[in-house]
Amino acid sequence: MNTTTGASPEDLRNRLVDTIVNEDTSGVRDPRVDTAMRTVPRHAFLPDAPLEEAYANKSVTIKENPDVDALPLSCASQPDVVHFMLVQLAVREGDNVFEIGAGTGYNAALLKYLTGPSGHVTTCDIDPDVTAYARRMLDANGYGDVRVVTRDGALGAPESSPYDRVIVAVGMWDLPGTWWDQLAVGGRLVVPLRWRGLSRSVAFRREETRMRSDSVKMCGFLPVIGQDGERNDYIDDNRHVRLYWDQDQDIASEPLRDTLSRPKSVVWTDATVSPVESFDGVWLRLSATERATCRITVNPAAVEARLHRPASPALSPALVEGDSIAYLTLERTAENPDGEPRFRLGAVGYGPAGTDLAERICTQIHAWSPARTAEPVLTAYPADTPDSDLTDGAVIDRPSVRLVITY
Structure with missing residues (x-):
């Protein structure tokens, strides 16, 4: 009672x-x-x-x-x-x-x-x-x-x-x-x-x-029972870092197995956020522009092991192509040390294409920053809709629907 x-x-x-x-x-x-x-x-x-x-x-x-x-x-x-x-x-x-x-x-x-x-x-x-x-x-x-x-x-x-x-x-x-x-x-x-x-x-x-x-x-909800189009796996031997992607993406965990042990490249932007300001729109923009967009989750042990901290360790956007990966990151700026802290946004890349992937994330940070509350338009079509009948945007195909994401 x-x-x-x-x-x-x-x-x-x-x-x-x-x-x-x-x-x-x-x-x-x-x-x-x-x-x-x-x-x-x-x-x-x-x-x-x-x-x-x-x-x-x-x-x-x-x-x-x-x-x-x-x-x-x-x-x-x-x-x-x-x-x-x-x-x-x-x-x-x-x-x-x-x-x-x-x-x-x-x-x-x-x-x-x-x-x-x-x-x-x-x-x-x-x-x-x-x-x-x-x-x-x-x-x-x-x-x-x-x-x-x-x-x-x-x-x-x-x-x-x-x-x-x-x-x-x-x-x-x-x-x-x-x-x-x-x-x-x-x-x-x-x-x-x-x-x-x-x-x-x-x-x-x-x-x-x-x-x-x-x-x-x-929002966040328990996933429905019976739809199994999402994939996930650890990409390090210590099982500290997990990747989540969709079955229609050309992503595999095995080529990434030792990527995070290689030298990394860090690319920064001039975009900053306060501790309570959302940067969620960067992920949305990535999903509308980069087919390689996925999710990375990092446990505290990985951060302590000197992995560069993802912007949100529990769920941050990443780009993966072959044996290369980059993900969104942030760091506190040196400005106004006694005032409200600010954090600048950037990206960390690993692997042969890591720098390029990090720069592509930063491109979307720059696109997001002037219009931070802008929402994409999602248009759903039946799965048998031909390309010629789709609106412009990034197309994601599912068994029952063709989803187009547009900014």
């Missing part, structure tokens, strides 16, 4: 939403989403969590993975992520909404609040334990009219389609063709999409022959 904190659940909800709104720098607002999150009791969908945890801005695991080294099987998403994805979705009263990833049922309850008495919400999950939990929570909290189905979300739910809105609460590497068939023209799809080692919540608007994004935001 939830335990008391001295503050009422209503106060805690209001504080949480106030914090989310005050810390949101996107400038995109939907007062209806704020009201929904101030009204629907998140703690009631997490009865085993203390009130402080239920209204903290963090995800809550509801089903652990039996593999101790793997990610949980199901989570209640972090509230600020729930908030901005619902803003992206732009639900209207009376909409017919389909959700993939039932979780606790809380998000489906928010969707039902937003669609109103005349709207319809269907939520699904591949795990029967998850759907059973969501069903119990929805029924217990007055949302018995939300439909819960147990199935692979990639199949959709054609029996209740067409949908005005589709929202996905698991990380997707591909966009199944069934979603195209079940989403009405003019409808919206919000999905945590994974490509080139990064993950972004992309809001698409469905058009006749394509889907085009109008919002791309940083």
Whole structure:
């Protein structure tokens, strides 16, 4: 049972939403989403969590993975992520909404609040334990009219389609063709999409022959079960440095096995950031310009072993070609030592083409710096779309979709 904190659940909800709104720098607002999150009791969908945890801005695991080294099987998403994805979705009263990833049922309850008495919400999950939990929570909290189905979300739910809105609460590497068939023209799809080692919540608007994004935001979600297009492997014998890439890329770990032990080259730019300023846009620009873009993850032991520190050791962009690699890095500048620190951005390269790869990263740092909040446009086409019908940009082919990224 939830335990008391001295503050009422209503106060805690209001504080949480106030914090989310005050810390949101996107400038995109939907007062209806704020009201929904101030009204629907998140703690009631997490009865085993203390009130402080239920209204903290963090995800809550509801089903652990039996593999101790793997990610949980199901989570209640972090509230600020729930908030901005619902803003992206732009639900209207009376909409017919389909959700993939039932979780606790809380998000489906928010969707039902937003669609109103005349709207319809269907939520699904591949795990029967998850759907059973969501069903119990929805029924217990007055949302018995939300439909819960147990199935692979990639199949959709054609029996209740067409949908005005589709929202996905698991990380997707591909966009199944069934979603195209079940989403009405003019409808919206919000999905945590994974490509080139990064993950972004992309809001698409469905058009006749394509889907085009109008919002791309940083997010992280558990990957969907069954899509195996991502690859990863260690590239050092000590297993300190891991690389993540897509199956359509000409990348292999073996040629890189001793690359990081070779001399390195460091290339710096004049672009700087504060400790709290995002440089995420550099990665997005790389994915739109460099087919060799992937992700590097470095554990503390590698940094201590004198590997040049990636900009974010847990996940930084990298370029790989054959036996050469470069990745984004940063260092504190010597300016204003007593004021707010600044960090300049650059790249570190290893291998025969390391310097060239590092310079190519720096080219995209220079492109990003004058327009740091600019978002790319992602346009998705069915997999059989010919090149002549694609818009200009970097093309990434998946089994069900051709994705074009454009700045």
